[in-house]
Amino acid sequence: MSLIPETGAATTGALAGRTQSIAHRLLSGAGCASLLAHRLDPQVGIEFLAHGLTPSGRIVVACCPVPGDGAAGLPTTEPIAVRFDITKASCEPGVHIVSSAVHLLGTLEWLPPRVAAQLLADGQLPPRVAVTTTHPYGRLGVVRARRVLLHDSTGVTPMDLGPLLDACTxxxxxxxxxxxxxxxxxxxxxxxxxxxxxxxxxxxxxAGRICSRHDMTAGCPHTWNRIYCVDVDRHGLTLMAVEPTTTSTFFAPFDAPVDELGTMTDALRALADRAAA
Structure with missing residues (x-):
């Protein structure tokens, strides 16, 4: 038997949906975002950002740079070349697990206060972005890019941003x-x-897939022989098993995508029942 079982059509479809779902969740506000104006000299980074998507699919960010911060000196009247990163950790409280990340190269354009105020008044901003924008030093911007690079337990997946957002309504x-x-x-x-x-x-x-399996040369003994939930979304469950010599990640798809917590709970129980049979 192969170390990694051959992936069936149902699992392949669920994995493709999961990839889009993760990228959409991250762009919509999950995880921690940062920006780096990499073409400025010196480079200027913003480590604490609220981010999300507007109903029309624009990536918006907001921050509160106080006078004296490098971010406060960023140009406000012209687009700035930036690297935009969003990193998401598992909800697991006992150990830090980075579950996924997206990276974009594009431009950041700060919006004039009157435009930001209108978007706020029209309810077009995600809640965290809206709250940050109303801060006395709040600043609202739009990030534009053509492609997004997703890192997750299955590897690295490049995606065109437009088709991704069109698919994830x-x-x-x-x-x-x-x-x-x-x-x-x-x-x-x-x-x-x-x-x-x-x-x-x-x-x-x-049905399922072993997404990765790595030899362990070091690690914390308190994590050995433990299994952790890396992520769970509408398409299935991602697990990480830590053993003294190896760490493995697994994806188990649901029978069908779910869209609310009650249905997800039922799908998880059905998955556990099939595994126990």
Missing amino acids: GMPFPTCEDEFDAFDAAMGLGEDALWAIADAIVDERI
Whole structure:
């Protein structure tokens, strides 16, 4: 038997949907965003940003640079070449796991206060972006790019931004507000059930994929022989198993995409039941 079972059509489709879903969630406000104006001398970075998407699909960012900050001196009347990064960690409280990240090369354009005020009044801004924009030093900008690069447990996936946003209409799921509830639903299955799902993927008893497997040369003993929820979204469950000599990640797809927490909980239980059968 191969170390990595051959991926079936259903799993392949779920993985493709999952890739788009993760990128959409990150662009919509999940994770921690940062900007680097890499062509300025000296380079100027902004480490703390609110970010998200407008209903029309524009990437908006907001920050509060106080006088004296490097960001406060960025040009406000012309586009600035930037690298835009968003990194997302698992909700797991016991260990830090970076679950995914997106990277874009594009331009940042700060919007005039009157335009920002109109977007705010029209309810066009994501909540966190809107709150940051109303700060006395708040500044609202638009990031424009053609492509996005996603890093996740399956590797690196380049995507054209326009088709991605066209394919991902409506609100992402889970939303930023729902992520901890989704994580709790997955962990509510219990660690034994999560191990059973991973084992069933390896044994090819359920659909799924071993996304990665790496030799461990060092690590913290308290993480050994543990399994963690890296992520759960509308398409399925991503797990990471840590053993003394290897670390593996697994993806187990749901039978069908889910769009709310109750349906997700049912899909997780069905997944655990299939693995235990």
